[in-house]
Amino acid sequence: MPWFSASKLRCFRDCHKKFFFQYIEGVSAKAHEYFEFGTLFHRAVAEMTDFNRALFPIEIQRMVDALRANPQFDRFEIKSFEYKVWPRVTRNGREYKFFGILDALAIDKIDGQKTILEFKSSEREWLYEDRNGEKHDEKLRDNIVQHSIYSMALPEYRFAYFIVTKHVKPRVQYITPDQFMGRDKILNVCDEIYNEMEFAPTAHRESHGSTCMMCDYKDNMCEAWF
Numbered sequence: 713m714p715w716f717s718a719s720k721l722r723c724f725r726d727c728h729k730k731f732f733f734q735y736i737e738g739v740s741a742k743a744h745e746y747f748e749f750g751t752l753f754h755r756a757v758a759e760m761t762d763f764n765r766a767l768f769p770i771e772i773q774r775m776v777d778a779l780r781a782n783p784q785f786d787r788f789e790i791k792s793f794e795y796k797v798w799p800r801v802t803r804n805g806r807e808y809k810f811f812g813i814l815d816a817l818a819i820d821k822i823d824g825q826k827t828i829l830e831f832k833s834s835e836r837e838w839l840y841e842d843r844n845g846e847k848h849d850e851k852l853r854d855n856i857v858q859h860s861i862y863s864m865a866l867p868e869y870r871f872a873y874f875i876v877t878k879h880v881k882p883r884v885q886y887i888t889p890d891q892f893m894g895r896d897k898i899l900n901v902c903d904e905i906y907n908e909m910e911f912a913p914t915a916h917r918e919s920h921g922s923t924c925m926m927c928d929y930k931d932n933m934c935e936a937w938f
């Protein structure tokens with residue numbers, strides 16, 4: 713297992729068998745329309761300083777325009793788009809290597825704080841309430857692994873997620889250190905992967921219906937779905 717990434721760890725968390733198909737056997741998942749839309753949106757954001765509108769669908773043009781017009785976005789001076797990080801961590805003599813691509817590195821023009829900007833696109837907001845009654849986007853809960861890995865590479869940076877939907881004004885959500893997984897928790901998941909022998913299905917159609925329903929391997933490969 714040469715490199716770990718947020719998507720690998722999330723896939724393993726979802727289902728060990730799915731991880732096996734995708735990362736051990738190398739069977740590619742299908743390209744889904746919603747993934748393609750997200751990829752295109754990220755491409756458009758990365759090119760926003762020299763935005764060739766004609767190359768992007770009208771919905772994405774509107775989303776990028778709304779992001780640029782948002783005063784919360786205007787407070788950042790972007791230093792670099794699609795910045796690659798390769799954090800390496802050693803614990804008990806074992807080396808763990810990670811890889812990730814941040815959406816953007818920026819400086820907050822108001823307080824000078826170095827900030828990682830992540831852009832999340834979706835059809836609409838999916839909010840959940842934390843124990844303090846604060847509302848957060850579901851995507852952030854799903855991305856806790858991602859920002860925890862990035863923080864190992866750039867611990868002095870703050871995180872700001874811009875949630876950009878097709879129908880709601882973009883808004884920013886800051887991530888505080890208590891919302892990170894912590895280095896040891898991440899490395900524990902990596903150890904689980906190192907030590908895994910069976911890669912048996914850990915999602916089940918009855919208890920985790922949506923994980924299986926969204927899984928590309930259910931139709932012709934996964935024994936749990938036959």
Ligand code: SF4
Nearest residue numbers: 727913924927930934
């Ligand atoms: S169909 Fe369900 S159990 Fe099988 S690999 Fe996919 S997520 Fe795992």
